Amino acid sequence: MAEIRSNMAGSVWKILVSKGDKVHAGEDIIILESMKMEIPIAAEENGTITEVHVNEGDFVNDGDILAESE
Template identity: 65%
Template sequence: MNEVKAMMAGNVWKIVVAVGDTVEEDQDIVILESMKMEIPIAAEESGVVKEIKVQEGDFVNEGDIIAIIES
């Protein structure tokens, strides 16, 4: 099981996957907005999205868990 974490603080602008989706390594999971910039957060390994821990509009801090991916 792999936890996808925010690399920086920001607002969740867009969630680009859904629970049950199969994702590849380096595929975008969520797009954060911080300081007027869009920052993609990608999967670190391939697998199936088991849980999404945020909603669009949420504020996340660096290190917060965004999603859980199971290999």
Template identity: 65%
Template sequence: MSQVVASMAGSVWKIVVSVGDEVGEGQDVIILESMKMEIPIVAESSGVVKQIHVQEGDFVNEGDVLLELE
């Protein structure tokens, strides 16, 4: 199992995957908004989305777990 974490603090602008989706390494999974910029968060490994820990509009800090892949 691997975790996708926030690379910086910001608001969750868009979640582009759902539980059960297959994702590839380097694929965008969540878009954060910080200082009026959109920052894509990518999966560092391929897998299936097991759990999403955030909702659109949530504020996250650097290092927070956003979702889990298995």
């Protein structure tokens, strides 16, 4: 199982995957927005999304778990 974590404080701008989606390492999963910057968060491993923990518009902190895959 892999945890996909936020690397900065900001809000969730776009969620590009849903539970059950297959993802490849390097594929953008979620786009965060903070201080006028859009920062895509990519999957680190190939796998299937088992959980998405956030909704668009949510505020997240650096290190928060955004989604999980296996």
